[in-house]
Amino acid sequence: MIARLILVGLAACVYGETIPELATRLGATELVKLVTDAGLAGTLSGAGPFTVFGPTNAAFSKLPKNILERLMRDKKLLADVLKYHVVSGNVYSSQLSNELTAPSLLTMNGKALDIRFNIYNNGQNASNGVIHVVDRVMFPIPFEDIPTEVTKQSARFSTLLTAVKAANLVSTLAGGPFTLFAPTNAAFAKIPADVLNKLLANVTALTDVLTYHVVSGTYWSASLSNGMMPKTVEGKAVNIKIDGGKVMVNDATVEEADLAVTNGVIHVIDTVLLPPAFDPSIY
CATH class of the missing domain: 2.30.180.10 (FAS1 domain)
Structure with a gap:
């Protein structure tokens, strides 16, 4: 802990x-x-x-x-x-x-x-x-690594969990420390079902998409700033936009920030992030 x-x-x-x-x-x-x-x-x-x-x-x-x-x-x-x-x-x-x-x-x-x-x-x-x-009181509350926390919260992350398992990234995400921008089930539901099913079956493409949601190091919300462009594990950067208390990662809105895990932090987002020039329709 x-x-x-x-x-x-x-x-x-x-x-x-x-x-x-x-x-x-x-x-x-x-x-x-x-x-x-x-x-x-x-x-x-x-x-x-x-x-x-x-x-x-x-x-x-x-x-x-x-x-x-x-x-x-x-x-x-x-x-x-x-x-x-x-x-x-x-x-x-x-x-x-x-x-x-x-x-x-x-x-x-x-x-x-x-x-x-x-x-x-x-x-x-x-x-x-x-x-x-x-600036905050710390509590010794038991919490888990990223894959375990995603599993515990499967009610909103079951599609993400399925994708992580399909891409064989469970052990990778247990390392770190990492910052995960975690799409909800509703975020994945924005992708047409046939396209999502093809993506889940293509390990290479799926790995690219998932690792584009992961940044090395722990970036709590207090460390994020408007215009910041942290490099993802996939290799390309995401764009952080902060305006009037609203935080966005590319075109995704952060619904919940700062979920504590033992190997980093999770920010919950409402849209799946796609690497630049990535076209999901071809899968």
Whole structure:
């Protein structure tokens, strides 16, 4: 299980402050309050060193009210969630690299749960460790790799799953990390049935189409920008268009963004992407 986060904060290095003290000065007061409520203030004020990925007050405000209330009622769950934001040792921004993973303090079945880093800024020093300010609260929720997640959500991805199996790409999509722009069943239904059936029977053409939906690396929605043209595994680029909160990939609209998987991220789209100059009618 691996969570993703975006580093958003930057402050001057100040020595002599513990992690809770520095978090308070940085304005992460909700984090400090919850750390205290969970009985972790003493630990995070101790010798350490620790690296904390500290959600801002705004990050906590994004949580549904019922989730926050449950965390307040269940101190063990609260402590587990907070531990999932902490790594042992001093991990400075200069040591972080995109797609790096590191074990958190939270363990499950005797194994530390990993955090995956997708980086957009830097962190701060404390006397007993380092704080990186992040824009979301991370939850240690079990999730799967891309093929398993597509299989679990077969109600909307059954055609995609059939295509991936027909093209023998299941093991490939279990690698990565990848970003998958995943067409729904409704997206595939836009293709005439006879053309789709011929495409599914042509492994070479099908592989070209499917790999045109895959980009190497993890591109969360926050890392996408208008006019961006990431190169796909097929070899050609897709065009990202963002206007008024609407995100498009070529002519496909993103219906749901940022589905977390262990080896990347999935964005759900409403239209099948076809490589430039690709003519499905000939199949």
